[in-house]
Amino acid sequence: MSITLFIEQVLNGLQFGFMLFLMSAGLTLVFGVMGLINLAHGSFYMIGAFAAAAIASWTGSFWLGLLASLMAAAIAGALVEMVVIRRLYKRDHLDQVLATFALILLFSEATRWLFGAFPLYLDVPAILSGSLTLPMGIVYSKYRLFIIIVGILIAIGLFLLISKTRLGVRIRAGESDREMIAALGVNISKLYTIVFALGAALAGLAGALIGSIQSVEVGMGEPVLILAFVVIVIGGIGSIKGALIGALLVGLTDTLGRFLLPALFGAFLDPASATSIGSAIASMLIYILMAAVLIYRPSGLYGKMA
Amino acid sequence: MQERHFNLLCIFFLLAIPIAGLVLDEPYYITLATKVTILAIAGVGLNLALGYGGLISFGHAAFFGVGGYVAGIIASHALNYDPILEWPFLIEGTTQMLILWPLAIVISAFFALIIGLLSLRTNGVYFIMITLAFAQMIYYFAISWPSYGGEDGLSVYLRSSFPGLNTMDGLTFFGICFVWLMFAVWLSSRMTNSGFGLALQASKQNAVRVAAVGIKPFKVQLIAFVLSGAITGLAGALYTDLNRFVSPSVLSWHTSGEIMIFVILGGVARLYGPLVGAAVFIVLEQTLGGVTENWQFWLGLILIIVVLFARGGVIGLLTKEVRNE
Numbered sequence: 001m002s003i004t005l006f007i008e009q010v011l012n013g014l015q016f017g018f019m020l021f022l023m024s025a026g027l028t029l030v031f032g033v034m035g036l037i038n039l040a041h042g043s044f045y046m047i048g049a050f051a052a053a054a055i056a057s058w059t060g061s062f063w064l065g066l067l068a069s070l071m072a073a074a075i076a077g078a079l080v081e082m083v084v085i086r087r088l089y090k091r092d093h094l095d096q097v098l099a100t101f102a103l104i105l106l107f108s109e110a111t112r113w114l115f116g117a118f119p120l121y122l123d124v125p126a127i128l129s130g131s132l133t134l135p136m137g138i139v140y141s142k143y144r145l146f147i148i149i150v151g152i153l154i155a156i157g158l159f160l161l162i163s164k165t166r167l168g169v170r171i172r173a174g175e176s177d178r179e180m181i182a183a184l185g186v187n188i189s190k191l192y193t194i195v196f197a198l199g200a201a202l203a204g205l206a207g208a209l210i211g212s213i214q215s216v217e218v219g220m221g222e223p224v225l226i227l228a229f230v231v232i233v234i235g236g237i238g239s240i241k242g243a244l245i246g247a248l249l250v251g252l253t254d255t256l257g258r259f260l261l262p263a264l265f266g267a268f269l270d271p272a273s274a275t276s277i278g279s280a281i282a283s284m285l286i287y288i289l290m291a292a293v294l295i296y297r298p299s300g301l302y303g304k305m306a
Numbered sequence: 307m308q309e310r311h312f313n314l315l316c317i318f319f320l321l322a323i324p325i326a327g328l329v330l331d332e333p334y335y336i337t338l339a340t341k342v343t344i345l346a347i348a349g350v351g352l353n354l355a356l357g358y359g360g361l362i363s364f365g366h367a368a369f370f371g372v373g374g375y376v377a378g379i380i381a382s383h384a385l386n387y388d389p390i391l392e393w394p395f396l397i398e399g400t401t402q403m404l405i406l407w408p409l410a411i412v413i414s415a416f417f418a419l420i421i422g423l424l425s426l427r428t429n430g431v432y433f434i435m436i437t438l439a440f441a442q443m444i445y446y447f448a449i450s451w452p453s454y455g456g457e458d459g460l461s462v463y464l465r466s467s468f469p470g471l472n473t474m475d476g477l478t479f480f481g482i483c484f485v486w487l488m489f490a491v492w493l494s495s496r497m498t499n500s501g502f503g504l505a506l507q508a509s510k511q512n513a514v515r516v517a518a519v520g521i522k523p524f525k526v527q528l529i530a531f532v533l534s535g536a537i538t539g540l541a542g543a544l545y546t547d548l549n550r551f552v553s554p555s556v557l558s559w560h561t562s563g564e565i566m567i568f569v570i571l572g573g574v575a576r577l578y579g580p581l582v583g584a585a586v587f588i589v590l591e592q593t594l595g596g597v598t599e600n601w602q603f604w605l606g607l608i609l610i611i612v613v614l615f616a617r618g619g620v621i622g623l624l625t626k627e628v629r630n631e
Contacts, residue, residue: 099613105606283446298428
């Protein structure tokens with residue numbers, strides 16, 4: 001196995017990790033601030049991808065498509081928050097799980113009705129297609145590198161937003177004592193709508209970015225949603241820093257596991273069974289990682305102790 | 307209406323539908339009623355952990371699927387005349403329900419024990435998510451393990467047998483499932499009214515106080531979780547026999563979500579809640595599916611309305627029995 005191939009896989013893992021971070025950041029914020037489990041977060045991912053595909057094919061511009069994904073997911077998020085989610089904050093987790101599960105059904109069917117059952121495709125713009133030669137002779141896809149850079153920029157932006165701006169102060173205050181900040185005159189329901197829409201927009205962006213690598217289809221959000229849950233549980237629910245570390249950890253573990261395990265088993269098994277056992281275990285690896293983290297730290301890496 | 311009377315009405319309807327199917331010569335009704343009965347058993351299992359114990363498991367598909375695969379794998383070995391193990395001693399497959407059931411129960415209970423031991427260290431959302439993660443682990447394992455069909459699933463072309471009964475007859479098989487459902491309901495009613503059940507419900511409300519009177523909440527919750535997994539595993543075994551097919555989809559998180567929907571739709575911590583929930587769900591699925599292609603949209607809408615406006619589920623709505631939860 002060559003070192004360049006390994007580095008390429010590490011980059012793939014980072015790309016996957018940053019995409020997961022975009023997904024999990026909103027989920028963990030919504031949980032931290034409002035105490036809400038949102039299974040419908042994957043639907044915003046799907047909405048973003050569909051909006052990007054539709055606008056990009058209509059206008060011919062990938063960049064307008066990305067913008068549309070942010071807008072569409074944010075609008076959908078704000079609407080859903082005001083109509084349904086708002087009524088769930090005071091309910092127990094059970095009601096939240098059921099209602100947001102129902103929202104998945106609603107969104108998936110509505111999307112299928114609007115766009116049909118066939119997958120759409122989103123083309124990578126000319127400037128990002130093809131590959132780039134990095135130092136040490138590594139040839140890597142420009143577009144995947146672009147996803148990594150977008151991920152890093154958004155991570156920095158979110159940290160600045162949370163730590164430096166007035167909105168960030170309110171979000172942090174909302175996490176620790178919601179009655180107090182309401183008493184101090186902050187419009188808490190508007191704050192919640194903004195946080196929810198922000199999380200939805202990030203998920204929509206993730207969907208649009210991945211839509212160019214995979215196909216855009218109904219139900220694309222669900223596998224990613226489960227991974228995002230794994231990420232926030234590993235990182236500690238409510239912590240953006242935890243979401244970032246967790247996302248990179250999950251992205252790298254999954255990608256490298258699929259790459260290394262079959263080769264590892266190949267050292268002492270025949271190739272056919274090494275591939276099947278290796279890939280079976282590789283697909284379970286992140287869940288094993290999550291279970292291990294929770295056993296060691298029941299509230300995740302950066303979670304507050306209950 | 308009192309909840310007691312409502313429950314009797316439910317049993318009456320459940321029995322009336324397959325008989326109507328027989329009279330009207332619509333065997334499909336019998337299959338539907340059997341499906342409702344089996345899913346209700348899975349729900350009764352989950353209700354024990356989720357309703358009475360407050361343990362919100364989002365991974366009961368694991369036990370449902372493990373039970374299903376145990377029944378499927380052993381029966382398929384017998385049908386293919388292919389022993390499960392030849393060395394160090396010969397183990398043959400079997401299609402005898404009296405052997406398949408205890409195995410499905412014991413093996414899914416064992417899975418529940420392991421998952422429960424690890425998951426019960428956490429609580430709240432972390433518990434929901436870790437149970438989901440364990441179920442996903444088994445799901446992905448089933449998909450990528452090629453020996454028993456992998457993603458395509460495993461066909462069992464003959465329904466397993468029961469001494470003295472013709473299980474291929476739809477009504478007979480419904481009868482078997484119905485007896486199991488009644489047994490599961492009886493068991494959970496006996497359990498929840500026993501000292502153990504009181505300790506379990508107390509642990510849901512305040513674990514610290516339970517510990518203070520000298521009962522270990524962890525132990526009580528673990529036992530409830532294992533029993534819950536075992537009952538759901540049995541339902542899985544019956545489900546394999548109903549469809550004569552088992553695939554990784556029974557292990558998917560959609561299955562966990564659906565079992566949870568049965569419990570919540572019918573009414574959490576109500577004895578017949580899972581039966582009512584499963585029946586309403588299947589009837590909605592069938593009738594909406596006949597009217598429109600986008601039936602899931604309307605199902606979603608109805609579910610949201612139930613969550614937002616009908617707390618206590620269908621039974622709570624119909625019996626007007628007030629509960630302090």
